[in-house]
Amino acid sequence: MKTVTGIAPVNIAVVKYWGKRDEDLILPINDSLSCTLSTDFMCAKTTIMASPTFPTHRFWLNGKESDFNNERLNNCLTEIRKRANPKCGDLLNWKLHICSENNFPTAAGLASSAAGYAALVSTLSALYNVEGDISAIARRGSGSACRSIYGGFVRWNKGAKPGGEDSIACQIASASHWPEMRVLILVVSDDQKKYSSTSGMKQSVLTSELLKHRAEKIVPGRVDEIIKAIKLKNFEAFAKITMQDSNQFHAICLDTYPPCFYMNDVSRMIIELVHAYNDYQGATKVAYTFDAGPNACLYLLQNDVDEVASLINDIFPSNTNPKKH
Template sequence: MENGRASTKPISQVTCTAPVNIAVIKYWGKRDEQLVLPINPSLSVTLSQDQLCTRTTVAASVDFKRDRIWLNGQEQSIDTPRLQKCLGEIRRLARKRKHEEERSGDLLGCCVHICSENNFPTAAGLASSAAGYACLVQSLARLFGIDGDVSHIARQGSGSACRSMYGGFVEWTMGRAEDGSDSVAKQVAPAEHWPELRVLVVVVNAGKKAVGSTEGMQTTVRTSALVAYRAEHVVPSRQDDMKRAVLDRDFQAFGEITMRDSNQFHATCLDTYPPIFYLNETSKQIIHLVHRYNRHHGKVKAAYTFDAGPNAVLYLLQDDVPEVLALLKHFFPANANNDSERTFVRGLPDVCRKDVSSDLLDSVGLEPSPGAVQYIIHTKAGQDPQVLTNPQQALLDENGWPKKQN
């Protein structure tokens, strides 16, 4: 047992959960790599933590010899630039506030232990870094007694993490300041503003991982002739239109802008040299399904968006969930040797089953692709990061060491 485990000195510990967010106006491209400043504003929906979240416990003790981090049960190097940036910024802020407010700064000399887990497979490509850095920064801010917005710190861990610092509908302003202080996340509307909105995360069976998003967006900014035009001349008005659509709960506008912006983001990836492809054949089938579904009904009833991978995220209204789920199950049935239907659709309590008309099936007219979709997560908009006060929910024990796995 390492020195420190047997300590009887009190340690400080905080546990938080933080949500995933899915952008409807996409972030792709930095104007400052160090400060993680984007080339355009973006806007996202924070998803409920009941289905998808990261949980993180941070502890500080004079007995800890060095900062350490455990992710999903494995110790990882703490010496990555992004982790160091977040830790450094939190400590700098804590030091500054101690000085300004004459607070106690007992923890400033302490090393920290960090333990973090996702309640969903990291490999699923579900933007886990946003939830992860949001949770880390939120936990550390609480531990060091920092109040107020710390989204600019989360941003420096992973750009889109700043948007996971708020619940509901969140914009990340581009900012103009050189130090990045005005490139922060702001809530546009709380989750309760649009209670009927639902989200289906369609996890697609993918081959090996394509280009990572950090490298991908660097290459796009360096080589695409279109991405700067998008950032300067397309996104700003789209961002305004999207905010209006959210505030008006105008699903027609919300859905159409969401799809157009996803497509344009992937268009700039294709305009990259060498080109980057994130959509696979299943992604394209889902895109066709959604457009044909909407055309069948004569209006936008479902909208897709894709991040840096083949998984689709569908936005839709509560009343249409049974029909869209039935369509997805019809055209992307689970493999025969797959689990039961309950595990194929996960998340919110089962919606009533819906039989789809043969008219609608004909309108969609795809060849069914068994096994192309792994599973579907049914969720909705949700809250900002939460503090868990029950020590049983902490990932570190009372001495600040990872609890034994069950």
């Protein structure tokens, strides 16, 4: 019997991933860039037990047994076993019991699958002593999971090879490079979203005439610009690109037919509040970004956290306190 436990962080994209060029290999149509959050507050945790006496593989997600016969889970397992250390020997034949948990809402547009698959793949790689970059394997579970393999600021290169070997994540800057950077997560709703990211982006690729233009003509320049902003610790530039890219991603969802809506009226109030606050301050102090759900992630610097958190609590008093990460 061998037991390994691993955790993986959530990552919040500032240049969004939306649209695959290959559904099975999970190859994106554009590069994306994210910030990995600290695991102190939100993370996914995977525990894997391997035993020669287990009759079958089994899988529990957030305490509930789920079907092991899950294509993405099996793709990850197959890929990681190809890279397993030859010394593992018989361990490769042992059946696995895999328990995966998030300490935050699942499938509410809070990158739960990214953290979940990153935890799964890194725990599997510890089990089988896999060496080298494992982000391409995490990508087979959930595209953006590849970015949760690294801390700090992470770029997912879309890659060019048909097999996806070069569609990997790489760290642009470590978390210690910009230690003042903070994220506030405002949970507008922890309901499961109506449209999954997978089906939403598939429909966008099929129907949005604006998506191709975004992927080919707009994102490359944005990624270069935001990397420059991160390297120079230029918060204003970082914040503006972050907000523009969040808006453009939701614009693409709206240009999809039928349209997918991820933001609601509360999301929009938060956007208007952020712009009003920045106008009042005469400087871009806070940036919002929304993934495929109504919940806001606010990027800001440490010095501004108390004031912004108070303002949010004043304006949205019925919520539980915003969580700081």
